[in-house]
Amino acid sequence: MTAIDDLITLRDLLRFAVSRFNVAGLSFGHGTTNALDEAAFLLLEALKLPVDDINPWLDARLTRLERQSLLDLIEARVTTRKPAAYLVGKAYIHGLGFRVDERVIVPRSYIGELLMRGVLESEGLGLVPEPEAIGSVLDLCTGSACLAIIAAGRFPQAQVDAVELSPDAIEVAKLNIADYEMGERVHLHRGDLFAPLRGRRYDLIIANPPYVRAEEVAAFPPEFGAEPQMAHIAGTDGLDLVRRILAEAHGHLNPGGALLCEVGTGREALEADYDLPFTWLDTEDSEAEVFWIAAEDLPG
Template sequence: MSALDDLTTIRDLLRFSVSQFNRKGLSFGHGTTNALDDAAFLLLEALKLPVDDINPWLDARLTHSERRHALELIEARVTTRKPSAYLVGRAYIQGLGFRVDERVIVPRSYLGELLMNGTLEAEGLGLVPEPEALGSVLELCTGSGCLAIIAAGRFPQAKIDAVDLSADALEVARLNVADYAMQERIKLHQGDLFAPVAGRRYDLIIANPPYVTEGEVAAFPPEYAAEPVMAHVAGPDGLDLVRRILDGARAHLTPGGALLCEVGTGREALEAEYDLPFTWLDTEESQGEVFWIAAEDLAR
């Protein structure tokens, strides 16, 4: 009998796919961190089931066509080494789904959690005491547009400009903006960082720029190498884009505005290079990889 006949339930397919992923030594990190979670996501999304919990569906028997489709995806994950999000054309941040394909990096920014979980408004920080008071937001390196969409939901009165150098990425972002009916509030711009919005100022600038070193990119496993290289590489130390954002942000912030930026493991290097009072924000999966800095402090 073939696998198509032997594997009849989601539990069967989950066990099979985890074994295959481990046997082939796949890499993870595109919304999942291990073989079990990656397999669960792939199966649930393929079957158009909620991706937050596979347990209610484990003993569900699948139709012949459903099993065939699932096995084709499992095989593609193993043979192509593409991230599962590319294979199903969808990724999630904080429960919100977005279209993705090879034109954009698979969204997994820590900024999504910080924007949605109330950290910026938390007592003791008070970085954004009144989300409804923000009138304008700029997102740099928008990619799929997911953070611009999240920001639009979090700051309901804000008009949002979202910029990316890649025209291909903006085609995907345009689809996501339309999916969330945000065309009236989010304007997409193609260009290099601040260039498309010269002369404009914002209450908040959000940036998740490329921050991977050239050496790290050269050593990427296939899953990461499948993503656009321009979405990762940022010079010898990974901070080329971050420096340009820091140097240009002051001229594009309103009085009382601020910059929220993800930098990966660049904290130590930035603190050594810039005498600035960064506020470092932690998430469930990161420590000191995102900073907040007010406009007045960037004047130093």
């Protein structure tokens, strides 16, 4: 008798997957942080079930074809060490799903949570008192265009420019923009940061640039190594692109505008290098990895 004959329900497959992942010593961090959540996501998304809660489905009996497909996915997660999001072609930010594959980094920006939860707005920190007053947004290093799409939804009057250097990532971004029918409001530009924008100015700039130190990228586990390296590496201290953004953002912001930027663990280095009034924002899973700064406080 084989595993496919022994494992009948989704609960059986979930337990089997968690055990396999733990024994294999997999790494997580692409939307999940442990073997249980990774297994639940992989199984639910593969079965086209809602990914927010596996409990209603645990005792569902699976067809033989479904069981074989799930066992193949579990084995692929262990043998390829690719993130589950790549294996099923989908990643989520606060319930919104986005297409992903190896051409683009798996979306997991803390900025997405800040936008979706309304932290910036009057019910939160009051940094954006009137979302309807935001008429233009720039998303730098857009990747899959997830943040550009979220911003377009959060700021209903805004036109959103999304800039990406990688031609492969732009192809994935096009798919997501089409899925959300945002083609009239989210506009892709290929280029290096502000270069393709020809002096345009915005009410809000959001940026989730590469911010990982070169030595850390070299030591990545296979799951992170499966992502495009250019989406991670940013010089010896991880802040090369952040410094360029800080130097140029003022010239691309309208009066009263602001920059919202994710920097990972770069707070200490930034505060040592810049005498600027950064406002550091926390999320459910991070502390001071995203800053907000008003246009008038930026150099330039």
